[in-house]
Amino acid sequence: MFIEMRDVEYVYGYKTPFEKKALSGVNLTISKGEFIGIIGKTGSGKSTLVQLMNGLLIPQRGDVIVDGINTKEKKKVKEIRKRVGLVFQYPEYQLFEETVYRDIAFGPKNLGFSDEEIEKRVKEVCELLEIPRAILEKSPFELSGGQKRRVAIAGIMAMDPECLILDEPTAGLDMRGRKRIFNIIERLHREVKKTIILISHNLEDVASMCERVIVLNSGKIYFDGSKHEIFENIQLLEKSGLIAPDILYLQHRLKMRGFKIERFEYRIENV
Ligand code: ADP
Secondary structure, three states: OOEEEEEEEEEEOOOOOOOEEEEEEEEEEEOOOOEEEEEOOOOOOHHHHHHHHOOOOOOOEEEEEEOOEEOOOHHHHHHHHHHEEEEOOOHHHHOOOOOHHHHHHHHHHHOOOOHHHHHHHHHHHHHHOOOOHHHOOOOHHHOOHHHHHHHHHHHHHOOOOOEEEEEOOOOOOOHHHHHHHHHHHHHHHHOOOOEEEEEOOOHHHHHHHOOEEEEEEOOEEEEEEEHHHHHOOHHHHHHOOOOHHHHHHHHHHHHHOOOOOHHHHHHHOOO
């Protein structure tokens, strides 16, 4: 077991008049090598959940254990960050160094790696993320949207985390940029054997890549199981924030991909 959450509760503005419970009663285990999709309406707690997984947020109740380390152990926060890399939404807003190279090298430098090791890591992640060497000395601000996104992801990958969490990694990209990012993520999972956790609004993307799907609803885990179970159950899909036209479209697309959806189809007639 790689990540374990035991009866986790998280409240923003804890013990202030602005308390807002974002998650409660969350129990979850994630093994090395899994590829998990997290879906749910805006405000259902997805971002909070993943920030708990790399110690950016600490639960007020319950425990989050990453590779045997409790995220409450403050001294071990670096150990947790080394193991779980979190790519935020629009990660390119966090690029700030003068050159692409420095931006990618920032994380491993912070973790105390030698210059030699850093250079090796930058080279490796550039290959993985299809970043041409020619842009390494450019300013990140000169790059295209898709390139910036890949550079930002490379910065997290350069720390060589066992698990990579991506929050809507293709938001705002065009079709080509999206395909490229998804191909890269699939390769990271298949070839580099990373544990991947993907937050996505796009169920088709989740359906095509992830094996396990977690649906959050109002700060609780509403469903946790195989993608086949969820795509055959319209109520689960509705809880994930979809509306009927989306579901019809999804059904059509999944059928084209050879998905088995008879039961799903039957139910959809009753919408
Ligand atoms: P999602 O990622 O699914 O959109 P979030 O985890 O961002 O959901 O939010 C869960 C709940 O916590 C929402 O009700 C949201 O308004 C609230 N929330 C998120 N961040 C904060 C914050 N910094 N301060 C107060 N409330 C927050």
